[in-house]
Amino acid sequence: MDGAVALGRQPIVLTVDEFEAIRLIDFEGLTQEACAARMNIARTTVQAIYACARGKLAECLVTGRELTIQGGAYVLCGGTGACGHPCPRLQRAAALQAGQENGQGPQQENEPKTPMEGETKTRCELQ
Numbered sequence: 001m002d003g004a005v006a007l008g009r010q011p012i013v014l015t016v017d018e019f020e021a022i023r024l025i026d027f028e029g030l031t032q033e034a035c036a037a038r039m040n041i042a043r044t045t046v047q048a049i050y051a052c053a054r055g056k057l058a059e060c061l062v063t064g065r066e067l068t069i070q071g072g073a074y075v076l077c078g079g080t081g082a083c084g085h086p087c088p089r090l091q092r093a094a095a096l097q098a099g100q101e102n103g104q105g106p107q108q109e110n111e112p113k114t115p116m117e118g119e120t121k122t123r124c125e126l127q
Contacts, residue, residue, distance in 0.1 A: 011066035018053035019069050021046055 014022075017039070024035040025046075032050065036043040060067045 009063075009065055011068045012056050012060050013071065014053060014056050014067055014069045015071045016069065018049055018056065021050045022053050022057070025050060 020039060021035060024030045024038055025032060030038065032046050033043050035050075036046040039046065057067070059065060
């Protein structure tokens with residue numbers, strides 16, 4: 001049995017849209033305006049989602065409660081390019097293809113992997 005659950009504390013739930021806002025703003029370094037464009041929502045909505053997510057993360061860090069990521073209303077692009085945003089997965093595939101066609105070996109990738117890499121088209125609604 002998990003420590004947080006054993007103590008009677010329920011895990012804190014971070015929705016997928018909250019996770020995406022944190023990922024885009026804090027991990028990728030986008031501005032709230034760029035994050036809003038990527039998520040196809042208003043900047044004020046991103047502000048609200050981001051503030052809620054930061055509060056949840058702070059509570060987890062300070063109290064040691066478990067964090068669960070789930071839920072939220074969203075659509076994943078799936079790396080097909082159909083979302084219209086630059087897709088890291090497609091860009092890497094194209095770079096690898098170009099390197100192989102030029103007789104070069106595969107390029108070393110220096111960028112970190114994230115759980116939602118290539119799935120950057122996210123739509124969320126506040127509940």
